[in-house]
Amino acid sequence: MSQIIDGKSLAAEIDAQTMVETEQLKQNGITPHLVVILVGEDGASQIYVRNKERRAQKLGIKSTVIKMDSDTTEKELLAKIHELNQDVDVNAILVQMPLPKQIDEFKVIMAIDPKKDADGFHPVNVGRLFENEIAQTPVACTPQGIMEMFKKYQISLDGKNAVVVGRSTIVGKPMAALLLNANATVTVVHSHTKDLKEITKKADILVVATGIAHFIKADQVKDGAVVIDVGMDRDENGKLTGDVDFEKVQEKASFITPVPKGVGPMTISMLMKQTIDLTRWSV
Numbered sequence: 001m002s003q004i005i006d007g008k009s010l011a012a013e014i015d016a017q018t019m020v021e022t023e024q025l026k027q028n029g030i031t032p033h034l035v036v037i038l039v040g041e042d043g044a045s046q047i048y049v050r051n052k053e054r055r056a057q058k059l060g061i062k063s064t065v066i067k068m069d070s071d072t073t074e075k076e077l078l079a080k081i082h083e084l085n086q087d088v089d090v091n092a093i094l095v096q097m098p099l100p101k102q103i104d105e106f107k108v109i110m111a112i113d114p115k116k117d118a119d120g121f122h123p124v125n126v127g128r129l130f131e132n133e134i135a136q137t138p139v140a141c142t143p144q145g146i147m148e149m150f151k152k153y154q155i156s157l158d159g160k161n162a163v164v165v166g167r168s169t170i171v172g173k174p175m176a177a178l179l180l181n182a183n184a185t186v187t188v189v190h191s192h193t194k195d196l197k198e199i200t201k202k203a204d205i206l207v208v209a210t211g212i213a214h215f216i217k218a219d220q221v222k223d224g225a226v227v228i229d230v231g232m233d234r235d236e237n238g239k240l241t242g243d244v245d246f247e248k249v250q251e252k253a254s255f256i257t258p259v260p261k262g263v264g265p266m267t268i269s270m271l272m273k274q275t276i277d278l279t280r281w282s283v
């Protein structure tokens, strides 16, 4: 049986520290301000954005949600981002992904001032991450939250076999960079990988971010592995579930994250922390 990594309570611990730092900034006359742009009506995105807004409020961080129509043009969105880049009252900008198909996500990410890049998705920040030069550099929140879990549960990474399933800009690639920077031996597998199961079975650390419900079954997991589930999927009954077959895999793993109350709450905590960091770095 494995130990369940409690993302929700670790998130609360991190939030308590962020709240102290927010208060300190406010006493110096600075109110950290996060702006979230939501384009269109995607149901999941609306929930995530609401969660972010609620958390910011709880921590005393000023947050503004800008809602734009699903038929917003790329030009209109870029103009809004330029306006926010110039606005000295704004410390952090997040454009919720995915974007409607008429908008090029990479162009949007490129338009955000790297110093206000709440997600750490701008190529300048991604480049710094891959060079392991992360002082005063925002880093993708989900992988950062996962690193906090390893730290809290004293899971060592040095020399370990780490396998990342998925190669997205949001999770897979920055996760691989962070693990590499922590001296793990990193393999990234994806939809074109041959013998994926043989590779995941060798993982001491397995991070799964495929977006496919219960993609990883017990026979793909090594005994005693640390299993991190980034999935936010829906099962047949519309219930939130992960990319890992939790019930079976938890019998084999040493540590496992649940869905919900695992990686998700940590992502939001890291976003709040990063908003404070961006604010501090800018003064």
Ligand SMILES: Nc1nc(=O)c2c([nH]1)NC[C@@H]1CN(c3ccc(C(=O)N[C@@H](CCC(=O)O)C(=O)O)cc3)C=[N+]21
Binding pocket: 047, 048, 051, 094, 095, 096, 097, 098, 119, 141, 142, 232, 240, 259, 260, 261, 262, 263, 264, 265, 267, 268
């Ligand atoms: N620019 C951008 N930045 C993101 O960070 C970003 C994004 N776009 N697009 C979508 C993904 C997804 N994401 C989640 C954050 C929190 C939860 C979360 O709070 N999950 C709760 C449950 C939520 C529920 O009940 O539905 C939990 O796991 O316990 C989930 C998903 C951030 N993302």
